Amino acid sequence: MTDILLRGGRPWRLLAPADLLVRDGVIARVGQGLDAGGARVVDVSGRLVLPGLVEAHCHLDKTLYGGAWVPHSADDTLTGRMSNDLGRRAELGVPSVERITALLERMSSFGTTHVRTHTDIDPAVGLRGVEAVGEAAAALSDRVSVQQVAFPQHGLLTNPGTAELLEEALKSGVEAIGGIDPAGIDRDPVRHLDTVFELASRYGAAVDIHLHDGGTLGAWELELIIERTAALGLGGRVTVSHAYALGQIDGAHQDRLAKGLAEAGVAVATAAVYSFPVPPVRKLREAGVTVACGHDGIRDLWGPYGSGDMLERAMHLAYRSTFRADADIELALEAATYGGARALGLPGYGLSVGDQADLVVVPVGGAAEAVVTHPPRSLVMKRGVLLSA
Numbered sequence: 001m002t003d004i005l006l007r008g009g010r011p012w013r014l015l016a017p018a019d020l021l022v023r024d025g026v027i028a029r030v031g032q033g034l035d036a037g038g039a040r041v042v043d044v045s046g047r048l049v050l051p052g053l054v055e056a057h058c059h060l061d062k063t064l065y066g067g068a069w070v071p072h073s074a075d076d077t078l079t080g081r082m083s084n085d086l087g088r089r090a091e092l093g094v095p096s097v098e099r100i101t102a103l104l105e106r107m108s109s110f111g112t113t114h115v116r117t118h119t120d121i122d123p124a125v126g127l128r129g130v131e132a133v134g135e136a137a138a139a140l141s142d143r144v145s146v147q148q149v150a151f152p153q154h155g156l157l158t159n160p161g162t163a164e165l166l167e168e169a170l171k172s173g174v175e176a177i178g179g180i181d182p183a184g185i186d187r188d189p190v191r192h193l194d195t196v197f198e199l200a201s202r203y204g205a206a207v208d209i210h211l212h213d214g215g216t217l218g219a220w221e222l223e224l225i226i227e228r229t230a231a232l233g234l235g236g237r238v239t240v241s242h243a244y245a246l247g248q249i250d251g252a253h254q255d256r257l258a259k260g261l262a263e264a265g266v267a268v269a270t271a272a273v274y275s276f277p278v279p280p281v282r283k284l285r286e287a288g289v290t291v292a293c294g295h296d297g298i299r300d301l302w303g304p305y306g307s308g309d310m311l312e313r314a315m316h317l318a319y320r321s322t323f324r325a326d327a328d329i330e331l332a333l334e335a336a337t338y339g340g341a342r343a344l345g346l347p348g349y350g351l352s353v354g355d356q357a358d359l360v361v362v363p364v365g366g367a368a369e370a371v372v373t374h375p376p377r378s379l380v381m382k383r384g385v386l387l388s389a
Contacts, residue, residue: 003021003023004041005034005039006044006379007036007045008043009044009045009047010046011351012351016032017046018032019032019034021036022381024384025356025383026354026356027357030351042386046365048369049351050111050361050362051349051351051358052382053110053112053311053340053360054310054340054341054346055112055313056292057118057241057296058295059118059119059296059302060119060136060146061120062089063297065102067096071304078212081301084302085153089125097132097135104136106308108382109388111362113145113380115147116146117146117149118153119133119148121165122161127168127169130150147344149175150170151180151210156180156192157187157188158186166199170203176207177199177205179209180209182209183213183217189221193225194228197232206345209241210241211225211241211243212276213244214277215245215249216249219253222240222243223260225238225240226266229265235265239267239268239269239292242270242271244276246268246284247277254280258287261284267292268291269292269343270317270335271294271295272317273295273303274303278321280321281331281335282323282331290343291334292335292339292340293336294340295310295313311362312374314374315374317335318371329368332371333367333370338350357381358382359379360377361379362378
């Protein structure tokens, strides 16, 4: 593997320009005026250097990306979108290895180096989604790393046979187990969460639960998740996605839950889509809660939007959070980088010596500008290999 020296860039959060020497797939040195030796030198003077972007919540198996345009056919309710998904996925050939591959290639071109995807598991689709995502991910493993969540999209307790299939997915090597609205969909939050956490504990899996349930109901479910995480010692391995309730309850209640989430080590992932509630990012970060972000669906039966660009996604999060100051806008970028890495449990992530050389260079002077303008990438690197420059 050829050594590469990125010359004169501005690594995020460093106070001055610095060179980065990449050797054997990791960052070997960081400093000014480094001796290139026999390394290939790439001039990135004045441009922002970021760690690889992290897509912490998407649904690769559902995507229609790369195929013909499909007009959106679902209504605006959660149950309507679920029904539309069930009713049309076979007709449209979902899941499709080709479309998943096309979307992953697009994500990679924007500098995304790690993806967590929620893959549908139910008696009708079985493990076909897991297999399709796995095939596409294997073909592109030199460009992007993919972590799957076995996801009971259409209910766990209310859809007989799903729990057994979730276990089969974990046995096959799927890294995480999901859940969805333990009260709103399964109508039995205690048994739903007991099932999810028991499987996670038995197979050493991470947990990532969709929680659309709002208000005090969703807040109570968050308390149940916090309790189980602490009791099983799963801190740092549990994420609540969407967590709409956090954006709907009063400030004092938010404070209590933020404290509980931080102490238990439960992360929050948000997509900041449409007009759905967005968790209070600044308050959560001040409390020490890990905040990650992702697209949710990307051109699928749930909605026609999504580009695969995590800088654009961070812009949506900042905008929906009414962030205007640079320091606040950077919180959205953190969610698309370091926050996502913590939620996914990624080792060796960042811009320090010894970190994996997953890097993206953006032609801007600072982090807030990168989020607001999300321009074309100057360079993308995965494990020390230049994918574009």
